[in-house]
Amino acid sequence: MGDEVTDPHSNQEILSVCLRMLDKTNIKEFFFDFVNLERATGESIAMAIIESLKQHHVDINKVRGQCYDGASCMSSNNVGVQARIKQVSPFALYVPLPQS
Numbered sequence: 001m002g003d004e005v006t007d008p009h010s011n012q013e014i015l016s017v018c019l020r021m022l023d024k025t026n027i028k029e030f031f032f033d034f035v036n037l038e039r040a041t042g043e044s045i046a047m048a049i050i051e052s053l054k055q056h057h058v059d060i061n062k063v064r065g066q067c068y069d070g071a072s073c074m075s076s077n078n079v080g081v082q083a084r085i086k087q088v089s090p091f092a093l094y095v096p097l098p099q100s
Helices: 042-055 081-088
Strands: 002-006 013-023 026-037
Touching (some): 002 042, 013 042, 042 081
Antiparallel strands (some): 013 026
């Protein structure tokens, strides 16, 4: 799961990454990483997620789901984060976050 926000103090785009994992019979969800972004585009966010997983030795080929808000840079079928992650990890099904 990923969501980006602009830090109002530094005007820096920051991506929060959380993971949900299955450990035998228990589902565990936890904060994973904060990543400073150069830009908030689908390409830059997807590359930041891929690099964060790589740095922490998480095999992206084992990813089975991804969840983001409905912003076009996240959800676009062509250039969004979910489409770019799916190119690298074809079994990573995209599920949008519910709107509140």
